[in-house]
Amino acid sequence: MPNASEETPAVSQDAPEQHEGVRGTRWRRFALVAVPGFAAAAVLGGMTTQGLLAASFAVSGDSFKMSADSLVGEGFTQYGDVATSVDGTGRPVGLSTVDTAELANLCMSSLWDLPIGRATLVITAGEGTPVEGTNLVIDIEQLRGDAEFGEIEIGRDASTLDRAEGGQGPAGGFGLQADTITVSDMRMTTWAVTSGSLRLSGLGLAVKPGDHECF
Template sequence: MPHASETPEVSQDAPEQDEGARGTRWRRFALVAVPGFVAAAVLGGMTTQGLLAASFAVSGDSFKMSADSLVGNGFTQYGDVATSVDGTGRAVGLSTVNTAELENLCMSSLWDMPIGQATLVITAGASTPVEGTDLVIDIEQLRGNAEFSEIEIGRDASTLDKADGGQGPAGGFGLQADKITVSDMKMTTWAVTSGSLRLSGLGLSIKPGAHECF
């Protein structure tokens, strides 16, 4: 559905967090190192707490997104909690991007059904990039190569101002950049919202078995 150059591949599990609402304050969002944090921040692509907060309860399963590249303008990121119907809270990197283009986008969700596993697969942007505005993503993991322009790391989350509505709790650890570019993106997320999303060359299919994007 993005809240320095990073060439190392980054893969990280979300830290444990007590159950709580999305507004739960995080002073210490444990991400391995600045490069890892920055990469995870990257996308998020996308869930504005103020403008387009994912106020809905997330499902019990995360899903995967991949893209050959993502180019976003106006980016912020901070730690947050995504909550499911049963009240379970999951630590996420909440990232917001004002405008974004994604090339060769793939989204997949693996389902366990009475007849066995099945995978929802959505593809778009193979020839014309997917275009999104006011994107917000609850990121659990992200891998890829990232480049940022005018990046600020360690800024108070409540003062973030480079993405519309992308502010977090006072005292929270935040980062932001004027522009973000991510190549070979592979991301696991719990929720994505967008003010608008244009999916050129859309393809949607339900495939028996496991056929995830990566």
């Protein structure tokens, strides 16, 4: 999160629900980065970014927040990685790649500590027409919401992931992938986002005094 003193929301551990007649698996308040294996710091420390558009830049010292009424994507992969800042600090993340995605009512926010006090950068888009993105790569610290996956595979070797272009990780790494992903009531904390293309309909950008984060 942008401010280290703020409390990180608890990650839900609810059990998965199987829905007869529905292709895919649904998790209530599913947190992608909570998949077993991501917590192993020794493994994460040895992983290197290999995604097609994975951030090759040093991340800032602050994460930022993203929310959306829904994210609907095709071609999804994820594996453990490290986001590194200029001072060399590494942070474990779930590096997620989505071939194509639409986000309804997107909000992105970053809380700043300025000499005159706190301020928040707020970017909004997709209230009427969804935001469209291709080859999205997201360094996820935490993701909460109601998620549904089509044809999901959990525990696959990260080097063999093939559902998203360029979404492969290191050999021996823990990976997951799915043909489709849908997340409703998305609440995400992330360190970096890159995209082959990003179409922001109804874009709004404002810097507001005080705390006006997306959630």
